[in-house]
Amino acid sequence: MQEITEVRWHGRGGQGTVTAAKIFAETAMSEGKYVQAFPEYGPERMGAPLRAYNRISTKPLSLHCQVTNPKIVAVVDATLLGSVDVAEGTAEDAIFVINTPDDPKKVRETYRIPHGSIFTVDATRIALETLGKPIPNTPILGALARVTDTISKEHLIEDTRVNLSKKFSPEIVQKNIEAITRAYEEVRGE
Amino acid sequence: MGKPVAMTGNIAVANAMRQINPDVCAAYPITPSTEVMQQFASFVADGKVDTELVTAESEHSAMSACIGAAAAGGRVMTATSANGLALMWEMLYIASGNRLPIVMTVVNRALSAPINIHGDHSDGMGARDSGWIQIYSENAQEAYDNLIQAVVIGQHRDVRLPVMVGMDGFIISHSIENLELLSDQEVKDFIGEYLPLYPLLNIKQPVTYGPLDLQDYYSEHKRQQAEAMKLAKPVILKVAQDFAALSGRKYGFFETYRLDDAEMAILTLGSSAGTARFVIDRAREQGVKVGLIKLRVFRPFPMKELQAALGHLKALAVMDRCDSFGAAGGPVFSEVRSALYDLSPHPAVVNYIYGLGGRDLGIAHIEQVIRDLQEIRQTGCIRELLTYLTVRE
Numbered sequence: 395m396q397e398i399t400e401v402r403w404h405g406r407g408g409q410g411t412v413t414a415a416k417i418f419a420e421t422a423m424s425e426g427k428y429v430q431a432f433p434e435y436g437p438e439r440m441g442a443p444l445r446a447y448n449r450i451s452t453k454p455l456s457l458h459c460q461v462t463n464p465k466i467v468a469v470v471d472a473t474l475l476g477s478v479d480v481a482e483g484t485a486e487d488a489i490f491v492i493n494t495p496d497d498p499k500k501v502r503e504t505y506r507i508p509h510g511s512i513f514t515v516d517a518t519r520i521a522l523e524t525l526g527k528p529i530p531n532t533p534i535l536g537a538l539a540r541v542t543d544t545i546s547k548e549h550l551i552e553d554t555r556v557n558l559s560k561k562f563s564p565e566i567v568q569k570n571i572e573a574i575t576r577a578y579e580e581v582r583g584e
Numbered sequence: 585m586g587k588p589v590a591m592t593g594n595i596a597v598a599n600a601m602r603q604i605n606p607d608v609c610a611a612y613p614i615t616p617s618t619e620v621m622q623q624f625a626s627f628v629a630d631g632k633v634d635t636e637l638v639t640a641e642s643e644h645s646a647m648s649a650c651i652g653a654a655a656a657g658g659r660v661m662t663a664t665s666a667n668g669l670a671l672m673w674e675m676l677y678i679a680s681g682n683r684l685p686i687v688m689t690v691v692n693r694a695l696s697a698p699i700n701i702h703g704d705h706s707d708g709m710g711a712r713d714s715g716w717i718q719i720y721s722e723n724a725q726e727a728y729d730n731l732i733q734a735v736v737i738g739q740h741r742d743v744r745l746p747v748m749v750g751m752d753g754f755i756i757s758h759s760i761e762n763l764e765l766l767s768d769q770e771v772k773d774f775i776g777e778y779l780p781l782y783p784l785l786n787i788k789q790p791v792t793y794g795p796l797d798l799q800d801y802y803s804e805h806k807r808q809q810a811e812a813m814k815l816a817k818p819v820i821l822k823v824a825q826d827f828a829a830l831s832g833r834k835y836g837f838f839e840t841y842r843l844d845d846a847e848m849a850i851l852t853l854g855s856s857a858g859t860a861r862f863v864i865d866r867a868r869e870q871g872v873k874v875g876l877i878k879l880r881v882f883r884p885f886p887m888k889e890l891q892a893a894l895g896h897l898k899a900l901a902v903m904d905r906c907d908s909f910g911a912a913g914g915p916v917f918s919e920v921r922s923a924l925y926d927l928s929p930h931p932a933v934v935n936y937i938y939g940l941g942g943r944d945l946g947i948a949h950i951e952q953v954i955r956d957l958q959e960i961r962q963t964g965c966i967r968e969l970l971t972y973l974t975v976r977e
Contacts, residue, residue, distance in 0.1 A: 419590055420760075423590045428762050429761065430759055430760065431760040456858035457859050458755050458756070458759075458855035458856065458858045458859050459944050459945055
């Protein structure tokens, strides 16, 4: 049976969640994997809840249906925790990476996440301190590189550089890489 | 080996257009195809192509400009979706009737009302009688490969017909996947120089396009169009063969998967074929003899070839991502079932209409189709000729 790692991203419009899913896929591809990255498109508005998905495999991917049972859940905006069931469809061994100043224990108790491993990182604060803007997508990627074996930090930094250089100045690219590195160090488990 | 990249279906297609470097491209943006023209417009602005880009005020005008440019003698391309294709309607027939090999990407999407921007084949299927060759793609790689082949098919002297290449809106157009691009030079050599027939701009040989053609000749011209569709079949296969020699990727009128020893099969087109293949692998592990036919070329319809490929089956499920209201079933079903009528015995054929307006077709849905096929296989009875899958009823 083909081993496929599925990822679900929860964010709000304008936080770079779709870009994060794209960088995640490109990083996995540069590690020789087959990838998919696709957002769930609805009415596109700043601040509206959105989801994006990844599939990563060592073999070619042919599935073109929604991701319903993700192994990894990345929550880019903690204000979604109260209104969206981020654990929906996940199994016992799921990995949750959540952008919040709270520790994993508090998140588990407050939002009653029944299973899986919870990791938290204050990605918004890291983004504000490095980028000067509350765009937490690159720090979340740094945390994912730390707590999953799907992507490595080295490839992530490399692919972020390539990807963001198309749109942003070298200074901003460097700040994003700093954000990744800090989140990689600061992410906390239970 | 091509260059491995990760990109969306739309960006892959825009890159194919860059490598094809058409003379004229006239378009009007509509979701989910907008990104194709947006990216291609960047290529034009950056001087990566020599194309004259015409930003029209509607899709009707976009196709009209394509027709004018193609009649003048240019290699012409465009892209659209859904209601954009619908607005082109009368011009589609004028493009094919004038035998102009325009190549168009159709990012397949549902038609309004109610408004829906998601993946659905109602747009392309509605244009199935417009005289355009129709090729459907499973993924971004196929959308890219099909577009390059479409140029060579349409411009062939035996064919001279417009070609539309479909890919599923959002599911493919906006999903990032791995694919391989050919080099610019490989594409340039593969498509060759464009040789216009009877161009309007050749003032030494004045010609007229689209004149009055009443009872006396219209029928003969339509008969010639039908003949061109027939002649397109060997051309499509020859172009696929040449493309395989170049890329290593094989194409035909359709692709079969685990079909040779199958007793049952699913026939589908577009992105759902990939999900079906995954589910068929699982069913095979359980000893269920089920296979897949992924239809690539819907026009010209490969009737004889489907008869040869499907005759040994006991039961066949045809999947339609489009309804044909009031008909016996969806458009693919009606044609496939008709194709198998002459066979004796012929498989029991049932229809599933699924995924309208982007409704997800999941693993469990295809498992249900396989269970239904097993029941038909065992009992020899068809309980439901047409089932609406993925619908709350």
